[in-house]
Amino acid sequence: MMTMMKFNLSFYASRKFPLFFNRPYIIAASFHSINRNCKDSKTLQDAVYTFNRMLYRNPVPPIPEFTKILSVIVKRNHFAAAISLIKHFDFLGVNPVLKPTIYVFNIAINCFCHLKRVDFGFAVLGKATKLGYQPDCATFNTLIRGLCGNDKLHQAIKLFDRLVKNGFEPSVVTYGTLINGLCKSGDTRSAVVLLQNMETSTCPPGIIQYSCIIDSLCKRKRFVEALKLFTEMKRKGLSPNVVTYTCLIHGLCSIHSWDEALELLSEMHARNISLNVHTFSILLDALCKEGRITEAESLLSLMIQRGVTPNTVTYNSLIRGYCLLGKMDVARKLFDSMVDQHCTHSVITYNILIKGYSENKKIDEALSVFHEMCNEDIVPSLVTYNTLIIGLCQAGRFEEALLLPYEMKSHGLTPDISTYNTLLDALSKNTKLDEAVKFFDSMIDQGCMPSVMSYNILIKGYSENEKIDEALNMFSKMSKNGVNPNVVTYNTLISGLFHAGRLEEARMLSSDMKSRGLKPDIVTFNTILNTLYKNGKVEEARSLFNTMDDDDVVPDIVTCNCIIDGMCKSGETDEAYGMFLSLSARGLQPNVRTYNIMIDGLCKASELDKANTLFLEMKANGCSADEITYKIMVQGFIRAKQTTRAIEFINRSLNGNVSADVKKWLNGCCPPMDQKILSSSN
DNA sequence: CTAGGGTTAG
Numbered sequence: 040m041m042t043m044m045k046f047n048l049s050f051y052a053s054r055k056f057p058l059f060f061n062r063p064y065i066i067a068a069s070f071h072s073i074n075r076n077c078k079d080s081k082t083l084q085d086a087v088y089t090f091n092r093m094l095y096r097n098p099v100p101p102i103p104e105f106t107k108i109l110s111v112i113v114k115r116n117h118f119a120a121a122i123s124l125i126k127h128f129d130f131l132g133v134n135p136v137l138k139p140t141i142y143v144f145n146i147a148i149n150c151f152c153h154l155k156r157v158d159f160g161f162a163v164l165g166k167a168t169k170l171g172y173q174p175d176c177a178t179f180n181t182l183i184r185g186l187c188g189n190d191k192l193h194q195a196i197k198l199f200d201r202l203v204k205n206g207f208e209p210s211v212v213t214y215g216t217l218i219n220g221l222c223k224s225g226d227t228r229s230a231v232v233l234l235q236n237m238e239t240s241t242c243p244p245g246i247i248q249y250s251c252i253i254d255s256l257c258k259r260k261r262f263v264e265a266l267k268l269f270t271e272m273k274r275k276g277l278s279p280n281v282v283t284y285t286c287l288i289h290g291l292c293s294i295h296s297w298d299e300a301l302e303l304l305s306e307m308h309a310r311n312i313s314l315n316v317h318t319f320s321i322l323l324d325a326l327c328k329e330g331r332i333t334e335a336e337s338l339l340s341l342m343i344q345r346g347v348t349p350n351t352v353t354y355n356s357l358i359r360g361y362c363l364l365g366k367m368d369v370a371r372k373l374f375d376s377m378v379d380q381h382c383t384h385s386v387i388t389y390n391i392l393i394k395g396y397s398e399n400k401k402i403d404e405a406l407s408v409f410h411e412m413c414n415e416d417i418v419p420s421l422v423t424y425n426t427l428i429i430g431l432c433q434a435g436r437f438e439e440a441l442l443l444p445y446e447m448k449s450h451g452l453t454p455d456i457s458t459y460n461t462l463l464d465a466l467s468k469n470t471k472l473d474e475a476v477k478f479f480d481s482m483i484d485q486g487c488m489p490s491v492m493s494y495n496i497l498i499k500g501y502s503e504n505e506k507i508d509e510a511l512n513m514f515s516k517m518s519k520n521g522v523n524p525n526v527v528t529y530n531t532l533i534s535g536l537f538h539a540g541r542l543e544e545a546r547m548l549s550s551d552m553k554s555r556g557l558k559p560d561i562v563t564f565n566t567i568l569n570t571l572y573k574n575g576k577v578e579e580a581r582s583l584f585n586t587m588d589d590d591d592v593v594p595d596i597v598t599c600n601c602i603i604d605g606m607c608k609s610g611e612t613d614e615a616y617g618m619f620l621s622l623s624a625r626g627l628q629p630n631v632r633t634y635n636i637m638i639d640g641l642c643k644a645s646e647l648d649k650a651n652t653l654f655l656e657m658k659a660n661g662c663s664a665d666e667i668t669y670k671i672m673v674q675g676f677i678r679a680k681q682t683t684r685a686i687e688f689i690n691r692s693l694n695g696n697v698s699a700d701v702k703k704w705l706n707g708c709c710p711p712m713d714q715k716i717l718s719s720s721n
Numbered sequence: 722c723t724a725g726g727g728t729t730a731g
């Protein structure tokens with residue numbers, strides 16, 4: 040326990056105690072939380088009722104009975120309600136029966152911190168000190184956490200240092216809180232320094248501190264450092280627990296490193312650490328994200344078999360998995376079945392379903408799910424609205440989308456920058472550039488400052504409408520307004536300049552970008568490579584491709600498609616095919632475009648059998664042929680005068696639900712055959 | 722004091 044003997048608190052005693060009474064925001068907030076959810080409000084009302092009854096019981100129950108109720112209320116996030124109950128305690132020192140303990144003060148501080156009023160938290164500390172209470176470890180830990188959680192990390196560190204200087208011995212929780220705050224703010228380096236400081240202090244770091252930093256490193260994809268800490272903790276005799284492993288597995292899954300993740304799973308097995316609902320959910324989510332829904336289903340059975348009950352989060356991932364595959368009926372069924380499994384729908388569950396319907400071109404269903412959630416007393420979040428706005432815009436229903444920010448405001452939600460950017464993008468994409476520009480100005484009037492993304496959207500809008508000079512104008516305007524361009528800005532402009540044939544300016548921009556400390560990314564390379572090939576600069580393209588590695592940029596499938604296409608067009612079909620075969624070794628999956636490019640190249644090199652084999656292979660690889668694939672095959676066979684096989688493909692495409700404009704395909708291909716093929720295929 | 726699910730631009 041900590042020693043407070045010489046601990047000097049004078050610097051807090053001067054703080055003003057907050058007025059608990061008659062704070063309008065407290066009343067408003069309590070009202071809101073009571074109405075948030077029926078089931079919840081019932082427990083809240085019960086708790087408040089019991090609390091008030093206890094106040095008038097004779098004799099009054101001991102204080103810990105009251106704080107127990109307060110803890111329940113706080114656990115359910117009814118902070119304002121807790122504070123309004125705490126005001127019943129006697130802070131004036133006239134009623135010895137209702138004399139608060141330091142624990143009551145701590146709860147009040149915690150509540151104020153959660154209500155984003157850390158300043159009131161400090162005022163409570165001031166009052167406690169003045170009344171002669173000794174703040175305990177929890178008091179300061181709560182305040183430090185409050186500062187960390189309210190973007191006042193710097194003050195948290197200052198408080199920590201000041202406390203230490205005044206003789207306060209931080210506990211492992213104090214260190215842990217600060218390490219967590221540093222990690223969440225992205226300063227993992229300082230977190231590691233603090234971890235090292237713990238080593239020489241009276242409380243050495245534990246599993247929690249290591250796990251916290253490991254998680255933060257994984258989230259930032261710094262796996263080398265994460266694994267180093269992981270090894271270090273094991274070397275120090277600290278056994279990683281299920282949380283530590285789960286953090287690492289999560290990180291590895293996020294970069295599709297399945298083998299490494301599986302290795303950790305077997306290590307867990309060897310150490311007799313069982314997977315919990317978090318671990319299973321992460322694995323299931325990763326499978327769903329990759330479209331591996333059958334495996335996700337098996338994993339669900341496995342977890343149930345092992346006695347781990349899936350929860351709302353688990354189901355959310357599965358539902359999203361079905362949505363991603365367009366299986367909305369299954370998604371909906373699963374959604375409905377959650378109730379039978381005693382799983383509640385969260386606002387995120389609804390958001391997933393709404394997005395699923397929107398993306399599968401079922402915006403009316405999305406809207407009806409939205410109304411459903413309101414009827415179920417689930418309060419739509421900012422994300423709900425933003426998702427709906429995207430859906431409405433994609434469905435071309437701009438008027439409705441533009442109304443939603445007003446509806447949000449009437450429900451107490453503030454549209455954020457992404458709300459506005461979505462609308463801005465929708466306007467500029469749909470040849471309403473003038474309206475987009477007006478909207479951009481109105482954002483500022485609404486008190487929402489345009490972000491880099493806002494500028495990027497307009498720059499793209501101008502570029503794609505042959506107004507590259509206006510785009511360049513926006514570019515200089517953004518810097519003037521204190522918004523720094525990012526890689527996307529440069530990529531958009533470079534692409535626009537290429538499109539306008541202003542190659543030299545594009546080149547200049549690309550070096551300007553580097554001088555600003557921005558590194559070209561995969562899109563930059565793809566944009567430039569594409570243009571080089573289009574302009575027949577094959578050698579230059581090839582040497583640029585070879586420099587990608589120096590910039591730590593790994594070619595993706597778009598890059599390879601571009602290279603394969605370029606090789607085919609310059610007659611190097613064998614080299615192109617070699618590259619095609621090397622894709623899996625690069626960890627890349629060919630997509631429809633890859634197959635189309637390669638098949639076209641093979642057809643033009645009169646390698647029809649090879650082309651046909653690829654056509655069959657793409658289906659076996661789960662990549663379905665589109666209209667272009669059929670067109671390439673048909674034209675290939677016509678060029679080779681293999682009319683029967685051409686007709687075969689025309690019929691296949693017509694039977695295969697591919698919307699094919701056969702007549703268009705045949706245009707320019709052997710006119711005399713035109714009639715013959717068309718008549719036989721009908 | 723540590724872990725999982727939902728939204729915007731190239």
